[in-house]
Amino acid sequence: MTIQCQLCPKQCIIKPGQSGECRVRINIDDVLRTVVYSYPCSMHIDPVEKKPCFHFLPGTAAFSLATVGCNLHCKNCQNWEISQANPEDSEAFFCPPEKLVELAKTHQCASLAYTYTDPVIYYEYTLDTSKLAKEAGVRNILVTAGYINKEPWKELMKFTDAARIDLKSISDDFYRENCYATLKPVLDILVLTKECGVHLEVINLVIPTLNDSPQEIGKLSKWVKANLGVDTPLHFLQFYPQYKMVNLPPTSAETLDTARQIAMAEGMKYVYIGNIASRNGQNTYCPKCKKMLIERSGFTVLQNRLKDGACPDCGEKIYGVWK
């Protein structure tokens, strides 16, 4: 008997013995099984700035994990070796949810980050671990493309502290041609995340000729401002030729600077540049008095002047989770 997976908008119809597009949800004996529950392929301790989450417990460590698989197949995927791998060809650790939380606590990590591939496809593992982590006082960060149906996402949001979601483009054609997905479900999940009261940061990987025009950057910034608010941190990241997209050059520093200027001109308060060294694009500035609040270099916080989540000079409240 075929089964239809209801986890993500792809809604794969899965024949017996086969998996969905994500490669990790399989129809075995007419039951939908997740083959990666408790089996991460990568476990690391990263600075939270690497996600990037700049307004969430700056300077802390995030115990980061991923399983193989992904429900998207972006031509420019930066982690394609694991995201596009089959579980049967991959090495994994055995690490059930309670062990993950224990490891995060043992290594003094303030949070668990479900990242590298996409926590959507190891949904049940993420959900169960998040529940335990929350009870243990460890925060949960989802690093995701946000390609998931609303019902499972709402359930996950109850235990999530921060979500860093890709908005790969504001064009549906881009999603269809480069990611084999569609735009609307992502926009819906971004809005839903905000409605759930979860800390949200948005990233946009700027790819030369595909989504780097000032018009597109302006349209994206306008949408974020109108639907998520001017406080939402927005990160423009440098593209680097990878996987099936090696014919394009890396994004120039000028293009990223222009993108930042456009978003700020639209009224966005916190706009950052990533994957590339930038003099101003990595620091947090007070939107009111313009003084520097958090100075960063790479993934390192050099200076954090915030006082109780506010600017020490003018008292302006800064969006984020600071303790």
Added chain:
Amino acid sequence: MTRREFFKSVFQIGAAIAVSAYFIKNKILPSFTKATNLKKYPGSITKLPNNFTQGKWRG
């Protein structure tokens, strides 16, 4: 058809549409069901490391 009969039939049709829509949403269109665990990983299993370094992966 009297005015009373007309409004009665409009109400009946409206009620039938509402009940059908509710039935379709809750009974016919499937809702999300979690996947169950497959206890055995299909790939190979390796030992947990003693030290966890910074990831080479993006994100």
